[in-house]
Amino acid sequence: MALAGVYAATCIIDRAFKDLRAMFLGAGSAATCIADLMVEALVTEGLNREDARHRLWFVDVNGLVVRGRKDLMAHNEPYAHDHPPMEFVEAISAVKPHVLIGATGFPGTFTEQVIRTMAELNERPVIFALSNPTSRAECTAEQAYRWSEGRVVFASGSPFPRLDVSNGATWRPAQGNNVYVFPGVGLGVIGCEAKRVTEEMFLAAAHALAAEVSEENLNAGALYPPLGQIRSVSLAIATAVAEEAYRQDLAGLPRPESIREHLEGLMYNPTY
Amino acid sequence: MAVDSVFRKTFGFVSDGTRIPIVKSDDSADVTGYSRLHDPSLNKSTAFTRAERERFRLRGLLPANIGTLDVQINRVLGNLRRKASDIERYIFMVALQARNERLFYRTLIEHIEELMPIVYTPTVGQACKEFAHIFRQPRGFYVTPDDRGEMAKILRNWPHADVRVIVVTDGERILGLGDLGANGMGIPIGKLALYTACSGIPPEQCLPVQIDVGTENEEFLADPLYLGRPHKRIRGSEYFELMDEFLAAVEEVFPMALVQFEDFLTPNAYACCCGTATPICASTTTSRGPQQWPWRASTRRHA
Numbered sequence: 415m416a417l418a419g420v421y422a423a424t425c426i427i428d429r430a431f432k433d434l435r436a437m438f439l440g441a442g443s444a445a446t447c448i449a450d451l452m453v454e455a456l457v458t459e460g461l462n463r464e465d466a467r468h469r470l471w472f473v474d475v476n477g478l479v480v481r482g483r484k485d486l487m488a489h490n491e492p493y494a495h496d497h498p499p500m501e502f503v504e505a506i507s508a509v510k511p512h513v514l515i516g517a518t519g520f521p522g523t524f525t526e527q528v529i530r531t532m533a534e535l536n537e538r539p540v541i542f543a544l545s546n547p548t549s550r551a552e553c554t555a556e557q558a559y560r561w562s563e564g565r566v567v568f569a570s571g572s573p574f575p576r577l578d579v580s581n582g583a584t585w586r587p588a589q590g591n592n593v594y595v596f597p598g599v600g601l602g603v604i605g606c607e608a609k610r611v612t613e614e615m616f617l618a619a620a621h622a623l624a625a626e627v628s629e630e631n632l633n634a635g636a637l638y639p640p641l642g643q644i645r646s647v648s649l650a651i652a653t654a655v656a657e658e659a660y661r662q663d664l665a666g667l668p669r670p671e672s673i674r675e676h677l678e679g680l681m682y683n684p685t686y
Numbered sequence: 687m688a689v690d691s692v693f694r695k696t697f698g699f700v701s702d703g704t705r706i707p708i709v710k711s712d713d714s715a716d717v718t719g720y721s722r723l724h725d726p727s728l729n730k731s732t733a734f735t736r737a738e739r740e741r742f743r744l745r746g747l748l749p750a751n752i753g754t755l756d757v758q759i760n761r762v763l764g765n766l767r768r769k770a771s772d773i774e775r776y777i778f779m780v781a782l783q784a785r786n787e788r789l790f791y792r793t794l795i796e797h798i799e800e801l802m803p804i805v806y807t808p809t810v811g812q813a814c815k816e817f818a819h820i821f822r823q824p825r826g827f828y829v830t831p832d833d834r835g836e837m838a839k840i841l842r843n844w845p846h847a848d849v850r851v852i853v854v855t856d857g858e859r860i861l862g863l864g865d866l867g868a869n870g871m872g873i874p875i876g877k878l879a880l881y882t883a884c885s886g887i888p889p890e891q892c893l894p895v896q897i898d899v900g901t902e903n904e905e906f907l908a909d910p911l912y913l914g915r916p917h918k919r920i921r922g923s924e925y926f927e928l929m930d931e932f933l934a935a936v937e938e939v940f941p942m943a944l945v946q947f948e949d950f951l952t953p954n955a956y957a958c959c960c961g962t963a964t965p966i967c968a969s970t971t972t973s974r975g976p977q978q979w980p981w982r983a984s985t986r987r988h989a
Contacts, residue, residue, distance in 0.1 A: 519862060547808045550862055572808060593802065597885030603944050604850040604887070641799045648885035681886025684788035686730050686755050
């Protein structure tokens with residue numbers, strides 16, 4: 415989910431995915447899972463695993479996660495790089511991330527100083543405040559917008575209301591809702607009777623989701639397609655997931671002539 | 687071209703546990719009269735045509751004006767919008783799902799932006815907190831430590847045999863709300879409604895499961911209306927043996943099912959999902975706070 419948002423964000427900030435640096439606030443399992451998937455994605459773009467991990471930095475309550483810290487959990491180790499220890503804002507200035515991802519469960523952790531520092535370093539800072547519900551988001555959509563002088567590329571875990579910004583325009587914060595992903599993955603998996611669910615299938619899902627975001631959506635700052643298109647988005651994701659299952663030889667059903675048509679034929683379409 | 691719900695073939699179990707095909711169809715007159723109005727997969731309520739009213743012995747049981755699905759959707763929306771709070775809207779939608787499945791899903795699909803926050807986050811969080819108080823009728827499948835040794839047998843009590851997606855929780859970390867015990871059932875139910883609405887997984891292929899191993903929630907333990915086991919959680923080997931038996935029974939009874947673990951404590955989800963003899967899961971994260979999302983697809987396939 416977050417990965418698809420990052421893919422889409424690269425189109426807005428005009429930087430190749432393989433050149434990105436990202437920083438995570440919160441070194442728990444949620445952030446680590448996103449990071450692990452980003453590493454897989456970077457590896458498919460040609461980086462070796464070690465270089466891919468070096469693109470990703472973690473900050474927890476005790477500051478930047480660096481090698482030699484004694485308080486790290488096993489899942490932090492791959493992302494504990496050789497670097498002097500420092501606190502969060504200092505670490506942003508040192509690492510210069512393009513993308514900042516919050517998965518802390520604690521509101522207010524993306525302070526004005528954090529957002530302003532990101533905005534100084536980046537023409538279009540990418541800020542994902544993923545903790546739910548809205549009351550726990552690392553910062554509000556409005557704060558991200560205001561403190562970055564409107565330059566932020568923002569997504570949250572729970573929906574924030576539209577924002578009336580100057581010159582009469584409204585800004586619609588993106589919501590990285592996982593509903594964009596799981597139904598399509600489910601349909602893809604059961605539709606080809608896949609024997610396992612793999613990282614590669616989730617990568618395929620993220621790519622398929624990002625591909626569903628139109629130029630028009632991107633221009634409006636949206637990182638995800640409109641929710642009203644969820645059925646066709648899910649079908650596109652399911653198709654990509656099933657394709658991947660066939661590629662990995664994990665599908666239990668013989669390959670249909672058209673995977674998409676096969677899956678579409680399975681979809682419950684309630685009518686009288 | 688998508689298959690119309692009414693012509694799908696599905697399977698059920700008979701008393702000795704054998705799978706039997708069931709064809710539920712608008713054409714079949716096996717279910718008539720009040721039974722048809724109370725079967726959520728067959729009920730069309732006021733939209734039964736004149737011919738259907740004759741054939742299914744519904745004359746006199748319905749008001750005269752024959753409606754359409756669109757008219758009914760408008761009535762649903764009107765009812766929803768006049769309600770004072772989202773939790774009231776949630777209660778209304780749950781009741782609609784139990785009354786008229788096609789109307790529920792068609793309304794959800796066509797008004798997903800408005801209704802997703804009602805049937806899932808954020809309203810589902812409040813619904814879970816208040817689950818025991820807003821409860822109308824059971825939905826989904828409950829597993830308790832009392833079912834040890836009989837899991838496969840009781841799974842066959844589920845009316846549908848062709849289950850493809852299971853969402854299971856033990857209620858220990860529901861959204862950001864902590865341990866909600868058996869009240870967590872709102873999550874598998876809501877999540878599966880979204881599977882059906884968003885990617886068209888047929889409703890009878892979806893199974894919401896609550897593993898009720900107790901709760902540490904003192905407020906619930908003291909509440910006479912609480913619906914789960916009013917005990918502290920079982921832990922350690924007792925817990926994992928129950929989960930192992932549940933997953934083994936799923937493999938036996940629903941061999942085609944994809945199992946999604948939702949809102950467990952992360953280490954427990956991973957232990958259950960990956961700690962089996964055949965590690966067959968991949969994980970990703972939900973974008974929701976500190977949480978993971980393990981999946982498990984069955985390895986055994988029936989012919």
